[in-house]
Amino acid sequence: MLDKNGIAKRIAQEVQDGFYVNLGIGIPTLVANYVRDDIELEFQSENGILGMGPFPTEEDVDADLINAGKQTITALPSASFFDSALSFGMIRGQHVDLTILGAMEVAQNGNIANWKIPGKMVKGMGGAMDLVGSAKKIIVAMMHTNKAGDSKLLKTCSLPLTGVECVTKIVTNMAVLDIVDKKFRLLERAPGVSVEAIQKATEGDLIVEGDIPEMEL
Numbered sequence: 001m002l003d004k005n006g007i008a009k010r011i012a013q014e015v016q017d018g019f020y021v022n023l024g025i026g027i028p029t030l031v032a033n034y035v036r037d038d039i040e041l042e043f044q045s046e047n048g049i050l051g052m053g054p055f056p057t058e059e060d061v062d063a064d065l066i067n068a069g070k071q072t073i074t075a076l077p078s079a080s081f082f083d084s085a086l087s088f089g090m091i092r093g094q095h096v097d098l099t100i101l102g103a104m105e106v107a108q109n110g111n112i113a114n115w116k117i118p119g120k121m122v123k124g125m126g127g128a129m130d131l132v133g134s135a136k137k138i139i140v141a142m143m144h145t146n147k148a149g150d151s152k153l154l155k156t157c158s159l160p161l162t163g164v165e166c167v168t169k170i171v172t173n174m175a176v177l178d179i180v181d182k183k184f185r186l187l188e189r190a191p192g193v194s195v196e197a198i199q200k201a202t203e204g205d206l207i208v209e210g211d212i213p214e215m216e217l
Contacts (some may be wrong), residue, residue, distance in 0.1 A: 001173050001174060001190050001191075001192060001193055002172075002173040002174075002190045002191075002215075003173065004026075004027045004030060004173075005030055005033075006173070006190070006217060007027050007030075007141050007142075007171050007172065007173060008027055008028070008030035008031045008033065008034055008141065009034040009217050010171050010176065010188075010215055010217060011028075011031050011100055011139055011141055011171050012031050012033075012034035012035050012036070014098070014139060014169065015031070015035055015039070015041055015098060016039065016041070016097075017039040017040055017041065018040065018041065019041040019042075019097040019098055020041070020042050020044055020050075020090075020095060020096050020097050020098075021041055021042070021043050021044065021096070021097065021098045021099070021100065022043070022044045022045065022046065022091070022096050022098070022099045022100070022101075022131055022135065023043055023045070023052070023067070023100050023101075024069070024099070024100060024101030024102050024114075024128065024131075024141075025067070025068070025069025025071060025102070026069070026102045026141075027102055027141040027142070028100040028101055028102060028141050029055055029067065029069070029071055029073075030055060031100055031141075032052060032053065032054050032055060033054045033055055044087070044090065044091075044096060045067040045068045045073070045087075046068045046084070046087050046088065046091060046126070046127035046130070046131070047066070047067060047068040047084065047087065048081055048082045048083055048084055048086070048087045049067065049073070049075065049079060049080070049081055050079065050080045050082070050090075051075055051076045051078050051079030051080055052067065052073050052074065052075060052076070052079070053073070053074035053075055053076045053079075054074055055071075055073070055074070056072055056073060056074045060074055062074075068126060068127060069126075088127065088130060091127065091130050091131055091134050091135070092130060092134050093134075094134050094135075094136065096131065096134065096135045096136070097135070097136050097137065098135060098136065098137045098138075098139065099131040099132065099135035099137070099138050099139070100139045100140075100141055101114060101128060101131065101132070101138070101139075101140060101141070102114060102140065102141055102142050103140045103142050103152070103162075103167075104117070104142075104146075104152065104159055105152055105154055105157040105158065105159050106140055106142075106152065106153055106154070106157070106167055106170055107154050107155065107156050107157045107204065108153070108154070108155055108179065108182055108183050108184050108204035108205055109165050109179070109182040110164075110165040110166055110167040110168070110179045110182075111156075111157050111161055111163065111164050111165060111166075111167070112132060112138070112140065112157070112161065112162050112163050112166060112167050113157040113158075113159035113160060113161050113162055114128055114162045115128055115129075115160070115162050116159065116160045117159060118159070118160070128162050128163075129162055129163065132162055132163030132166045132167075133163060133166065137168050137169075138163070138166050138167050138168050138169075139167075139168065139169045139170070139171065140167050140169070140170045140171070141171055141172075142170070142172055143172060143173050144172035144173055144174040144175065144198070144201050144202070145201050150203075151201055151202055151203035151204075152172075153170065153172075153177070153184055153201075153202045153203060153204050154203045154204050155203060155204045155205065167179055170184070172190075173190060174189070174190050174193045174197065174198050174201060175187075175188060175189055175190060175193065175198045176188040176215065177206075180207065182205075183204070183205040183206070183207050184202060184204050184205065184206050184207065185206075185207040185209070186198060186206055186207065186208050186209075186212050187212070188212065188213055188214065188215045189212050189213070189214050189215065190214070190215055191214055191215065191217075195208055195212050
């Protein structure tokens with residue numbers, strides 16, 4: 001089974017040369033650490049940065065350099081800084097090729113809930129609604145189940161939605177899945193995880209076709 005860095009490392013295989021990529025907070029931020037050296041891409045944050053580098057080491061931390069989730073980041077020598085209006089113009093103008101973000105729930109039709117649990121304080125929904133409504137491809141990075149052991153891959157989301165029928169791929173600590181015909185399709189297993197364990201941990205309809213390979217990290 002993967003840890004958070006393992007999930008990020010697997011997702012890094014999905015980015016392509018020339019992409020503009022927005023990283024959500026948490027696990028998605030770690031993806032920048034695992035991008036191959038032979039491809040060039042630009043990481044964007046909706047608070048106004050294009051050209052984020054790897055997650056900072058303790059020696060590299062600059063308290064004034066943060067992403068939209070208020071995490072400290074690094075900036076590449078070629079990075080650009082701009083205001084929110086231009087940043088969201090970039091997003092709403094569909095200039096972001098790929099958005100990678102976390103989620104509390106994903107439904108088998110591609111709906112995603114990632115910003116609010118009713119009754120709990122929310123400081124703001126951030127830019128996720130704009131991102132899932134505009135990016136060309138949406139990948140979710142998350143644990144397969146919640147702290148209670150309940151599946152986060154559901155037939156229908158129970159929490160307030162962030163976006164509708166927008167998720168294209170999900171990478172969890174147990175598996176890689178696509179959404180096809182409003183069902184989850186199992187593509188890869190995490191090391192040491194059986195198909196049966198994934199089926200047990202997935203509430204939504206799960207398509208399993210042929211032998212499911214183990215991830216190569």
